[in-house]
Amino acid sequence: GTGKTHLAVALGREAIRRNYSVQFVTAATLVAMLAKAHADGALDKQLALLSRPKLLIIDELGYLPFEANAAHLFFQLVSRRYERGSILLTSNRSVGEWGEVFSDPVVATAILDRLLHHSTVITIRGDSYRLREKRRSGLLQKAGASIREVETTTS
Incomplete structure (x- = not known):
């Protein structure tokens, strides 16, 4: 309700205007896609598809906590895109709370390590x-x- 998604969409539209490929997905949908691909034996294919866009926008991260398996799948996506493509995340949770979001502080730290390395964090209060x-x-x-x-x- 503070404009996070609105800002993410605006940045995505500007990236498209500048001829960058962009994909927008909610965190819940993304986790469901990854879990289904994993169950179907097609995780590598799904990760490759999600690695194609120059900018991947993941909306609403942290509204619902991830199960352990989902956190590991999300880590694989972040690792696959690390230094190859940008990720824009919206979240209602501070990075200090991501251990709870991912139900595992070690996985959260590994994800944050990659996400924050070349990032700009915008806090909207x-x-x-x-x-x-x-x-x-x-x-x-x-x-x-x-x-x-x-x-x-x-x-």
């Missing part, structure tokens, strides 16, 4: 613009209100 609009309209009173409270208020 602030309230969700969706909730901010509800507060402005008077439908939401407190800053920590849950989505359930918003639904109840707007019903």
Whole structure:
């Protein structure tokens, strides 16, 4: 709600405008694709496909924790793309929390080591613009209100 995906899409569009190949995928979809390819014996093929674009945008990393196998599959993708293609990630979690995201601090450290080596980190702080609009309209009173409270208020 702070504009992370919006910014990622804008950067992707600019990369396309400059004739770079770009692929956009949510983290949940990506993990499902990798897990299916692994189960089907086609992981190398899927990793090769995901290594083709100059820029791979992975949206919503950390909204749901990865299972151990998914974290290892994600590590393989990051390793395959390391120093060969750019990865743009959006996440609602700080890098200090990635041990929890990947359910394994060692795997998280290995992933971060490769991702942060040539990276620029942009931190966006602030309230969700969706909730901010509800507060402005008077439908939401407190800053920590849950989505359930918003639904109840707007019903």
